[in-house]
Amino acid sequence: MAPRKLAAGNWKMNGDLASLSEIDQLxxxxxxxxxxxxxxxxxxLIHPMAASAQAHALTVGGQDCHAKESGAHTGDISAVQLRDAGAEYVxxxxxxRRADHGETNADVAAKAAAAHQAGLIAIICVGETEAQRDAGETLxxxxxxxxxxxxxxxxxANTVIAYEPVWAIGTGRTPTNEQIAEVHGFIRGQLDGRTGDAVNLRLLxxxxVKPANAAEIFAIPNVDGALVGGASLKAADFGGIVAALEAAG
Structure with missing residues (x-):
């Protein structure tokens, strides 16, 4: 059986309490x-959104967590705290985060381990820069x-992979269907042997991603959903992406 599709919205550093009305509309x-x-x-916004989402078919997640459960880490938030606030994903x-905060693969792995320990599903992001794409280094x-x-x-059960070509984030540019298919197929192959159920691990x-191109993207093999940025801020836009994912089956 194919994994259940996932439409994930990343609000980044946007939104306020008034923005919760978009969730009600969605x-x-x-x-x-x-x-x-x-x-x-x-x-x-995690706690009030999670409280509102309890009566609906919506889950809530965080945008990052610290690898430690607690301690003297001013400004950080732990996976345990996210879970306590009502988050189910991170x-x-x-x-x-990799560019602005210098996060390494090892940093991400440590945070993901902490997320798993706290009972959160980790959405682990990977992707190449424009320079790496042009140099043929993507894979x-x-x-x-x-x-x-x-x-x-x-x-x-505890991990989702999101492929996000860095050069396509917020630029309006998207890779070709063939490029997306190549990378998603490659990722699926890389997971084979690393996990016992690579075929069921969701690849976003x-x-x-926006309503206008969502259906075409969701028709590509090994695309199990989307990690959406700006288009997730408005119920109408994100709802259009959800509808396209529903139609894709």
Missing amino acids: CKAHPDPGCDMLICPPAL ILGHSE SVIGEQIAGSLPERSDS YGGS
């Missing part, structure tokens, strides 16, 4: 979606990220 428009719906808002290794870069970012005992595509 849930009313999709009361019984044919895929999993997830929103990862800024940390201060995004890890996003290209913006080697992603292979290294997969090998270094997944902790032991990663499987379909992230990079300028």
Whole structure:
């Protein structure tokens, strides 16, 4: 049986309490979606969003976590704290974290292990820069990220992989269908042998996904959903992506 599709929204550093009205609209428009719906808002919105989502088919996640459970780490948040606030997922290794905060594959693996220990599903992000793509290094870069970012005992129950070509995030550019298919097929192959159920581990595509191109992207082999940035901020836009994923089966 194919894994259940996942539409995941990453609000990044956007949104406030008033933005929760978008969640109400989304849930009313999709009361019984044919895929999993997830929103990862800024940390201060996790608890109120999770409380609101309890009555709906929506899950909530965090955008990062620390590898330690607690301690003197000013400004950080632990996986245990995310779980306590109502989160069920956490995004890890996003290209913006890797670039802005210098996160290494080892850092991501340590955070993912902490997320698993806390009972969270880790969405581990991988992807190449434009320079790496142009140099023909895409698959080697992603292979290294997969090998270094997944902790032991990663499987379909606790891990999701998101391919996000860095050069396509927020630029309006997207790789060709053939390029997406090549990378997703490569990732599936890399997972084979590392996990006992590679065929069931969900692979998301992230990079300028919007209602206009979602259906075409979801028709590509080994694409099990999307990690959506800006288009997840508005119920109408994200709802269009959810509808396309539902139609894709």
